[in-house]
Amino acid sequence: MGTVAGNFVNASPIGDFTIFFLALDSTITLRDAKAGTRDVMLNAFYKGYKQLNKSPEEIVSSVHFTLPSKNxxxxxxxxxxxxxxxxxxxxxxxxxxxxxxxxxxxxxxxxxxxxxxxxxxxxxxxxxxxxxxxxxxxxxxxxxxxxxxxxxxxxxxxxxxxxxxxxxxxxxxxxxxxxxxxxxxxxxxxxxxxxxxxx
Ligand SMILES: Cc1cc2nc3c(=O)[nH]c(=O)nc-3n(C[C@H](O)[C@H](O)[C@H](O)COP(=O)(O)OP(=O)(O)OC[C@H]3O[C@@H](n4cnc5c(N)ncnc54)[C@H](O)[C@@H]3O)c2cc1C
CATH class of the missing domain: 3.30.390.50 (CO dehydrogenase flavoprotein, C-terminal domain)
Structure with missing residues (x-):
């Protein structure tokens, strides 16, 4: 068992949900109680092994992607x-x-x-x-x-x-x-x- 955000932030190079949502060209929203929210492309979230474009205070609050069409x-x-x-x-x-x-x-x-x-x-x-x-x-x-x-x-x-x-x-x-x-x-x-x- 696990959560989508936990899989992202765990930052395993082989996390299944991460790979899934990367191909959906997803954006995640990071929320900080003091600094507010910001959006980051999931493909820009990983800077190096287990290094994230995220402060310790920020939590992943949502993930967005374009819904599939018939094409x-x-x-x-x-x-x-x-x-x-x-x-x-x-x-x-x-x-x-x-x-x-x-x-x-x-x-x-x-x-x-x-x-x-x-x-x-x-x-x-x-x-x-x-x-x-x-x-x-x-x-x-x-x-x-x-x-x-x-x-x-x-x-x-x-x-x-x-x-x-x-x-x-x-x-x-x-x-x-x-x-x-x-x-x-x-x-x-x-x-x-x-x-x-x-x-
Ligand atoms: C036996 C075993 C088998 C596994 N098999 C697989 C597998 O087949 N495929 C796969 O992808 N992975 C696998 N994993 C690893 C797995 O990817 C991670 O353990 C899991 O995804 C972490 O998710 P979680 O929801 O449990 O997060 P947690 O372990 O609760 O959290 C992980 C990290 O993310 C942080 N975090 C959690 N939620 C948020 C949030 N919303 N915002 C900011 N930070 C947050 C936590 O503080 C922590 O630092 C396996 C692990 C084990 C132990």
């Missing part, structure tokens, strides 16, 4: 060692706004691949204006690999986490567009570049 596609994926009640090795969420066959707006997030719950700004920007095709997904993974920096720990090596995130990214598109994608085609030309980060 919205959203998906969340998580890999963990146990089926239930387990912190993820890597997790990821995606929100796409579609304009016919083209991605009009994209927000992608990933946990377990950086010191903070990561909003994948470059990957998100890359997807905008692109058609929903195998080539787009593969090219986006190259961008993604350049903006993550997973570390090796008890949940897996750095390279393994890169591989997991690639698989979760495939899973988003397989889940959201089952009529357009097959795993076989997505993995046909592996875009995975293990050399991107050896730390």
């Amino acid at each position: 919205t596609r959203f998906n969340f994926e998580k890999v963990s060692k146990r089926t239930y009640l387990d912190i993820a090795s890597v997790n990821s969420a995606i929100r796409l706004e579609l304009d016919g066959e083209v991605i009009r707006e994209a927000h992608v997030s990933a946990g377990g691949v950086a010191p903070v719950p990561k909003y994948l700004a470059n990957t998100s920007a890359f997807l905008v204006g692109k058609p929903i095709t195998n080539d787009t997904v593969r090219a986006a993974i190259k961008v993604m690999n350049n903006e993550i920096a997973p570390i090796s720990d008890a949940r897996g090596t750095s390279e393994y986490k890169r591989l997991l995130l690639r698989q979760l990214f495939f899973a988003h598109f397989l889940e959201l567009f089952p009529e357009r994608f097959t795993l076989k085609e997505l993995v046909a030309t592996p875009p995975y570049e293990a050399s991107a980060d050896k730390t």
Whole structure:
């Protein structure tokens, strides 16, 4: 059990709700009894490992995001060692706004691949204006690999986490567009570049 705000402020780099709400492009409201309230984009809330854009007195009082429309596609994926009640090795969420066959707006997030719950700004920007095709997904993974920096720990090596995130990214598109994608085609030309980060 836990609360949404507790998950945000706990600041685990793999907090599930945090990753979920990052892809919703959420804003949170911080309230201080003396100083009043201010709004912060959730993707600007994390300054470093367990370091927040928040004073000790401020509490998270609400979270805001744009409600999905008929053109919205959203998906969340998580890999963990146990089926239930387990912190993820890597997790990821995606929100796409579609304009016919083209991605009009994209927000992608990933946990377990950086010191903070990561909003994948470059990957998100890359997807905008692109058609929903195998080539787009593969090219986006190259961008993604350049903006993550997973570390090796008890949940897996750095390279393994890169591989997991690639698989979760495939899973988003397989889940959201089952009529357009097959795993076989997505993995046909592996875009995975293990050399991107050896730390
Ligand atoms: C066995 C176990 C399994 C777990 N598995 C998962 C998992 O699968 N996925 C996952 O995401 N996480 C998992 N976690 C970690 C989990 O993310 C955190 O423990 C939980 O999200 C914290 O939420 P909480 O509501 O209990 O917050 P608390 O532990 O009560 O608070 C966490 C911090 O946030 C502060 N805080 C709480 N609410 C507010 C607020 N409104 N404003 C400002 N500060 C606030 C508290 O003061 C504290 O510093 C697991 C933890 C355990 C122990």
